[in-house]
Amino acid sequence: MASDRVCVGAIAGAFGVRGEVRLKSFCAQPEAIAAYAPLWSEDDTRQFSVRLGQAIPNGFSARLSGIDTREEAEALKGLRLFADRERLPALPDDEFYHADLIGLTVLDTGGAVLGRVSAVLNHGAGDILEIQRPGKGNALLPFTLAVVPTVDLAAGRIIADPPEGLWE
Structure with a gap:
């Protein structure tokens, strides 16, 4: 996938019998996904124009070009x-695209390396950073201002102040 692209949604399946899809939007304003078209597959082999239909649970019905x-x-x-x-x-200074956070080095407030961001998760209660720790497996870190006071994209790092006992 081209590094100048950001994941904005996913297909959850078919909707109806005429080629519409169930489209889940990852955008802050879910309906804005259509304005960002053409949308690309992860492997860059397909592109789609998008026409949103009705709002449905967890997304929209949508018509994608070439899907009949x-x-x-x-x-x-x-x-x-x-x-x-x-x-x-x-984005404002205090907001980030998930794609920009993945791969950043995570340091504690003393400068010790804690690991690298391997994923950004959101299960409804806020973003969580999955941190790949060298030789120790992964840990989850709440992506809040109290726990992650600094994100420096230019330097490729995050400064974290993890809760007591999280890294043991």
Whole structure:
């Protein structure tokens, strides 16, 4: 996948019998996903224009260019969709695209390396950083201002003040 693209949504399956898909948007304003088209598959082999339909639980019904049958729509289930970064809005200083956080080195407030961000998770209660610790497995770190006071994208690092006992 091109590094100048950001994951903005995923196909959750077919919707109806005429080739529409269930589209889950990862955007702060979910309906904005259509404005970021064309959307690309992760492997850069397919691109889609998007026309949103009705809001449905956990997303939208949507029509993607080139998808005309239920079988074609169902075959896309699980496909993550990416938008060109230049089509996305600029963010305020205290907000970040998940793609920009993955791979950053995580340091504690004393400068000791804790690990690298391997994923950004969100199960509804806020973002959580998955930190890959060298030789120790992974740990989860709440992505809050109290726990992660500094994100320095230019330097490629995050300064964290993890809760007591998290790294044992």
